Amino acid sequence: MKAVLVLNAGSSSLKFALYPLEASNSGRVAAAPAVSGQVEGIGARPEVSFKTATGERIQEPVVTGGSQAEQHRDALEHVFALLARHNPTVDIVAAGHRIVHGGEHYSAPTRLEESVLRTLDAFVPLAPLHQPHNLRAVRAVAGLMPQVPQVGCFDTAFHRTQPAVAQAFALPRRLSAEGIKRYGFHGLSYDYVARQLPEVVGERARGAVVIAHLGNGASMCALRDGRSVASTMGFTAVEGLMMGTRTGSLDPGVMLYLMEQKGMDAKALTSLLYKESGLLGVSGISQDMRTLLASDAPEAKEAVDLFCYRIARELGSLAAAAGGLDALVFTGGIGEHAAPVREKVAALAAWMGIEVDPAANADHARRIDTAASRVAVAVVPTNEERMIARYTAETLGL
Numbered sequence: 001m002k003a004v005l006v007l008n009a010g011s012s013s014l015k016f017a018l019y020p021l022e023a024s025n026s027g028r029v030a031a032a033p034a035v036s037g038q039v040e041g042i043g044a045r046p047e048v049s050f051k052t053a054t055g056e057r058i059q060e061p062v063v064t065g066g067s068q069a070e071q072h073r074d075a076l077e078h079v080f081a082l083l084a085r086h087n088p089t090v091d092i093v094a095a096g097h098r099i100v101h102g103g104e105h106y107s108a109p110t111r112l113e114e115s116v117l118r119t120l121d122a123f124v125p126l127a128p129l130h131q132p133h134n135l136r137a138v139r140a141v142a143g144l145m146p147q148v149p150q151v152g153c154f155d156t157a158f159h160r161t162q163p164a165v166a167q168a169f170a171l172p173r174r175l176s177a178e179g180i181k182r183y184g185f186h187g188l189s190y191d192y193v194a195r196q197l198p199e200v201v202g203e204r205a206r207g208a209v210v211i212a213h214l215g216n217g218a219s220m221c222a223l224r225d226g227r228s229v230a231s232t233m234g235f236t237a238v239e240g241l242m243m244g245t246r247t248g249s250l251d252p253g254v255m256l257y258l259m260e261q262k263g264m265d266a267k268a269l270t271s272l273l274y275k276e277s278g279l280l281g282v283s284g285i286s287q288d289m290r291t292l293l294a295s296d297a298p299e300a301k302e303a304v305d306l307f308c309y310r311i312a313r314e315l316g317s318l319a320a321a322a323g324g325l326d327a328l329v330f331t332g333g334i335g336e337h338a339a340p341v342r343e344k345v346a347a348l349a350a351w352m353g354i355e356v357d358p359a360a361n362a363d364h365a366r367r368i369d370t371a372a373s374r375v376a377v378a379v380v381p382t383n384e385e386r387m388i389a390r391y392t393a394e395t396l397g398l
């Protein structure tokens, strides 16, 4: 069997899959992967879950060290070992990767040659939780299977359709001209969900839509006619919503204060903004939404409340950018599974004509709005891996 290997390194996860090529249909991959799995909990206690081609389920811890980088490296090696052990007959003919930052250079999936990788290395400081792990995976595959062509699929690409005004910071022109502007992320997820939407919300999919991708990283995107018109994430994946360990938008004056009054340097601020804040920092308990929802501690509730409040505020802002709101869509690990989060956001957004049906919400149904709701509310599981497989096959003409 010929297959495309897909690797999607997120901030707390490494998702992987083998998508068979459809022999009869050039440039197409099968709708479902032959095998798939993920390492979850990177940064805490990583565990791999894996579904083999025969349907066997494997769940085991990843033996690893302490730092996030070490954990990502060991997770990748563990995944390669599992794939080699369980799929010796699969012929990997291409590899597709999620690359979080493509900067101004890359607005479409691109074949990954060493020169391209060197350009992408320059974006590591703009996505410290992702880009190094994305690129490490590409180089690891190049080392293990040097003959296999690789394609990078960029989180930023989907947002390049945004109007200039949505991409601009109010900075002096010379800095904007250098590319210091808003890019937006989670584009593969938005791309996938937007393509599913007509089946879920009908004609409304072409109107004003807001998709909330709520995972360990979290962002929201406003769409019109299925295209991105605005997003909560900007130059880096730290802007916008509160996340697992990231602050989201923060008064820049706070950073100046911390530098001047507390002597914090770039390294200390990077750690604070990316790793010590968000759900983890506010709760003091965990970055994991499951743990917080199960906790009775008031700090856990405060963290969840702030998370939902920020989403509701951004929803108003994105509806303004989209010129209305026909549908609100939840996706990502939290968006797909955390009914209490969806319920809270819906309650805060009741003024917009949003009304969620409690039973449908508890069931994680595709449509969770009531008949009286002015806005369609949907839950659409994302599938970045499928998007990557498809783009990889298309780009290489397989």
Ligand SMILES: Nc1ncnc2c1ncn2[C@@H]1O[C@H](COP(=O)(O)OP(=O)(O)O)[C@@H](O)[C@H]1O
Pocket: 010, 011, 012, 013, 214, 215, 216, 217, 244, 287, 288, 289, 290, 291, 293, 332, 333, 334, 337, 338
């Ligand atoms: N059943 C669940 N209930 C609540 N939250 C969940 C559930 N399953 C996963 N999550 C949350 O989803 C988040 C991870 O989302 P995911 O999209 O997989 O992460 P990443 O951004 O690393 O790709 C974690 O905060 C996790 O707690």
Ligand SMILES: CC(=O)OP(=O)(O)O
Pocket: 009, 010, 011, 012, 100, 130, 155, 185, 186, 215, 216, 217, 218, 237
């Ligand atoms: C861009 C980003 O934050 O990705 P993730 O949600 O996978 O961490």
Ligand SMILES: [Mg+2]
Pocket: 010, 011, 215, 216, 217
């Ligand atoms: Mg993710």
